[in-house]
Amino acid sequence: MRRCPAARLTALLLAGTVLVSSFPASATIIDDRYKPYRAVSDVTGDLRIEGSPALRKYVLLWSEALMATYKGVRAASRFDGDAPAAAALTDGDIDIAAMSREMNSAEEGRFRDAHGYAPTEVRVGVDVLTVFVNKDNPLDCLPMSKLRDAFSAPSVTWGDLGATGNWAAKPVLRLGYRPGSSEAGFFAAKVMDGQSFASDMKTFDKSSEVVDRIGKDEGAIGYAPVGYRTGREKSLRLSTDDGKCILANQMNAYRRDFPITRFLYMYVDKAPDTPLSPPVREFFTYAFSLDGQKDAALAGYYPLPYVYSGQEIERLGLKRLD
Structure with a gap:
């Protein structure tokens, strides 16, 4: 698992002014270096997501925001678990596998055998x-x-x-x-x-x-x-x-000091030097916006640290909102 040294992460997290949002009965901090989402033109198509029930709220909030913004986007999701999602991504039946854990070596190996490259792993939140x-x-x-x-x-x-x-x-x-x-x-x-x-x-x-x-x-x-x-x-x-x-x-x-902590993940099939489809691209652009991170807090999870989101945006071939 990719990690940032605790002292450096603390400094990076606190580097900017923060915005306070709310869990059901507690407070969370969202780094205001995240910028609001801005709609673009010509986004249409289907978005198919399968995964763990642990990410149900993430998926529903982000996909519903996408459909509200783009009337030509149709999103469908199901939550049968991590293993079925990994298999469905390998088989090309879905666009995003939303997983409560990292793909294991067997799952990643099957994807590599089928496609000739690894699935793209994206951290989306902290549970x-x-x-x-x-x-x-x-x-x-x-x-x-x-x-x-x-x-x-x-x-x-x-x-x-x-x-x-x-x-x-x-x-x-x-x-x-x-x-x-x-x-x-x-x-x-x-x-x-x-x-x-x-x-x-x-x-x-x-x-x-x-x-x-x-x-x-x-x-x-x-x-x-x-x-x-x-x-x-x-x-x-x-x-x-x-x-x-x-x-x-x-x-x-x-800092990963509390022992019952994990990242939550999403995986996509992104061939080298190939852009994401418009619905998948805007799904993740929204996810890593201020609006998407507010949704993460509403879902009962901690937002992804800003420094990590930059790494995920680069991995997806996207650009940071400004």
Whole structure:
């Protein structure tokens, strides 16, 4: 994964004046070096996107903005998962594969065998899963090893996780997502170290349902995208091997300090020295505009750092808006 040293990224991120936008109940910062999108002429055609449910909001917001701007653009999308999207891009059935992970070597190899060149990878945003507990919970920080125990051990009390007094004997109510969901897979990859989720974990389809239940049950613990805070719960800081407690916030996500952080990706079939089709070109031009990054915040994710967006624009053969 391409990375920028933390100190340099911090300086680059804070180099310009920033614009404050809003998650459902928290604030995010959008670098105002991003410029508003400007419509161009003669953009028509179909735009076919398939991918992970994790990028559903991105895809819908950006494609709907494109269709509202260009009446001759028809966008269609489906969200059956990462692997089907990679296969569909290789087969030429779609224009964009929206993925919650990087293509693996087998997927990229099949694309190379079919086309003679690699798919073009584009980072479009930063996703963070926050560990939430009820606002009355006395814990503030949890080691990653205890977080794994909280979701895998057969029976866990809050005393096992470090709480004392009246909280020590309280059972832990584990909340998560249905098996096969993008959120469950992301959390398992970052936290579970190969262990299975406990059989008594209650699962939900929507992040709002997870967070709502945490706010109502003082013994609950769960995880959800950072944008779903409501004020009836609180985020736990997480500590890794060095013992430092890290809060889930925008800067820690950009530095990759918070352990449950990932980039979100889109892949396109771009032959060398061949321009993108007008609908695909304007989809990404909008995505890397101020308007597109506001949509990213509305979708519950952190915008892509401005310095990274320049790399993606160059990779796509596009020009930065001015």
